[in-house]
Amino acid sequence: KRILVTALAASTALAAPALADDAALREQAKEMFEAIPLQAPMLEDNVISRDRVDLGKALFFDPRMSRSGLFSCQSCHNVGIGGVDGLETSIGHGWQKGPRNAPTMLNAVFNVAQFWDGRAPDLEAQAKGPVQAGVEMNNTPENLVATLKSMPAYVASFQTSFPGEDDPVTFDNFAKAIEAFEATLITPNSPFDKFLMGQDAALSDQQKRGLALFMDEGCAACHQGINVGGQDYYPFGVVEKPGADVLPEGDHGRFAVTETADDQYVFRAGPLRNIALTAPYFHSGTVWELRDAVAIMATSQLGSELNDAQIDDITAFLEALTGEQPQVVHPILPARTKDTPKPYT
Ligand code: HEM
Ligand code: HEM
Structure with missing residues (x-):
């Protein structure tokens, strides 16, 4: 009572x-x-389907997207600590210190453009940057696509996420899948x-x-x-x-x-x-x-x-601007095969 x-x-x-x-x-x-x-907002030229978000999540967490096999997006945008690395400026390939502090990707879908200087128009364009940046993941689009194509589970996942495409495992679709996942990271x-x-x-x-x-x-x-x-x-x-x-x-x-x-x-x-x-x-x-x-x-x-x-x-x-943090379960990633390019340090 x-x-x-x-x-x-x-x-x-x-x-x-x-x-x-x-x-x-x-x-x-x-x-x-x-x-x-x-809920995640609608995107221009991209579809937030369950398959695409799951694929984007795997790619976001997969360190094999970097040339050294060490850095994933999660290394510098840790979903457990507000989407950042907590460093003054980020540390990437070969322990190099980058020039700027890593901003959070949480709610980044709502920003007018990406990066401190707005040089990438959206999250799809943005995702292609760190992969190739020498001080970040130091990879090439060719080596990244070869890595993805070497693992049948990734190939299958690109096929279901981009239905009807002849050759869905591309650098563009890599970026699209990551954009779809990031669009769900809102607080x-x-x-x-x-x-x-x-x-x-x-x-x-x-x-x-x-x-x-x-x-x-x-x-x-x-x-x-x-x-x-x-x-x-x-x-x-x-x-x-x-x-x-x-x-x-x-x-x-x-x-x-x-x-x-x-x-x-x-x-x-x-x-x-x-x-x-x-x-x-x-x-x-x-x-x-x-x-x-x-x-x-x-x-x-x-x-x-x-x-x-x-x-x-x-x-x-x-x-009071701290929102509910997304609960992200760490994905199980496809196993490497004999064709998977070896890491290079
Ligand atoms: C900026 C996502 C990998 C460090 C950003 C932004 C996003 C993002 C969305 C812009 C946020 C905003 O402007 O508000 C990603 C994705 C990655 C990735 C999807 C994987 C493909 C990394 C890695 C590092 C890193 C591995 C550290 C080695 C940074 C830094 C910036 C940034 C320093 C700011 C750069 C500038 O403004 O010039 N990232 N990131 N990122 N990220 Fe990443
Ligand atoms: C950055 C708060 C006024 C423009 C920031 C940051 C905070 C902040 C906390 C850091 C963001 C981060 O590191 O992620 C405030 C408060 C203000 C204020 C409390 C009022 C007292 C303004 C005004 C302008 C402005 C009036 C425009 C004239 C900027 C810019 C940045 C920034 C351009 C990025 C700086 C950088 O490149 O590091 N603000 N701000 N702010 N603010 Fe403000």
């Missing part, structure tokens, strides 16, 4: 009318942000999404203050939309350039993509979904605490002197 009474009390509390300011805060937030959907139901959908109590008072500051102080001018960022490009250091430790001079950002002078040190606004899980921060990966990243943004992008309490509030709001 006591349980019943408590449950009743709790449900009356939930049913209480929204505080006027919660409702206003929600309306303002809905103008700028969108909740992560429960709905964060406290922020629950708040957007009408649950006042999903955010703490501090997080609500942080959300209000995030919108009113101007963070949301650059970090907006479904991923709270990842939707457009801006100079890093609009108001004040951060030091060379945070913004190394050699990385010119989008300038390398467009060769337009205006794009010097321009980067994609970081998508802030699950940001509390993906330290270290910025493309240089040199800032380890989220609070410090917020303080740097306030100075470099807004020229504003937020006080300590305001920085804490915004940081608390960003922690």
Whole structure:
């Protein structure tokens, strides 16, 4: 009986009318942000079928897609730790240190384009990059296709995933299958999404203050939309350039993509979904605490002197952007055969 009474009390509390300011805060937030959907979005020129997702998952986890047999996508985008490697900049083939921090692939399907500088238009184009990058997987499309064709279980899987194609085991289809799998790696139901959908109590008072500051102080001018960022490009250091430790001079950002002078040190606004899980921060990966990243943004992008309490509030709001992490079961991968190219180190 006591349980019943408590449950009743709790449900009356939930049913209480929204505080006027919660409702206003929600309306303002809905103008700028969108909740992560429960299901994978539709893709252009690709089909998210069960077969294709399963194949993409196997490819994502298969280290034999790298020349050394050591690196898979999972090495640098670990689904158990927010889709990152937790390193300042990634380590790839031959223990080489790459130039940039690995961003998460969780919710990446919603970004306007891929990479810190947006140089790949979508996840399909993106997947072809790391395989061939010397500092990442150091493979060639030919050797990758030969590896796949050497294992009958992979050939069968490409046949069912790309029905009706004469020669389905191709580098293009490799990328398509990975894109289909990655499109399923979305993280709905964060406290922020629950708040957007009408649950006042999903955010703490501090997080609500942080959300209000995030919108009113101007963070949301650059970090907006479904991923709270990842939707457009801006100079890093609009108001004040951060030091060379945070913004190394050699990385010119989008300038390398467009060769337009205006794009010097321009980067994609970081998508802030699950940001509390993906330290270290910025493309240089040199800032380890989220609070410090917020303080740097306030100075470099807004020229504003937020006080300590305001920085804490915004940081608390960003922690509310952590959604339900996808439960991914590690796939059993096809066994090698005598025709499988040997790893090369
Ligand atoms: C960027 C997926 C392999 C390190 C990305 C992005 C995606 C992705 C989707 C862009 C995310 C965004 O812009 O928000 C994959 C897939 C892989 C793979 C599908 C396997 C085929 C690797 C490996 C490493 C790595 C093995 C580490 C050795 C990085 C880095 C970036 C990145 C450093 C940022 C590069 C830049 O912005 O210039 N990856 N990745 N990735 N990935 Fe991977
Ligand atoms: C990156 C938060 C304002 C543009 C980031 C990151 C955080 C953040 C935490 C790191 C993302 C990551 O490492 O994955 C904030 C907050 C702001 C704010 C709390 C308000 C105080 C702005 C404004 C702009 C902007 C106003 C545009 C003028 C960017 C860009 C990046 C970024 C371009 C990527 C930087 C890089 O290349 O490393 N932001 N931001 N931000 N933000 Fe902001």
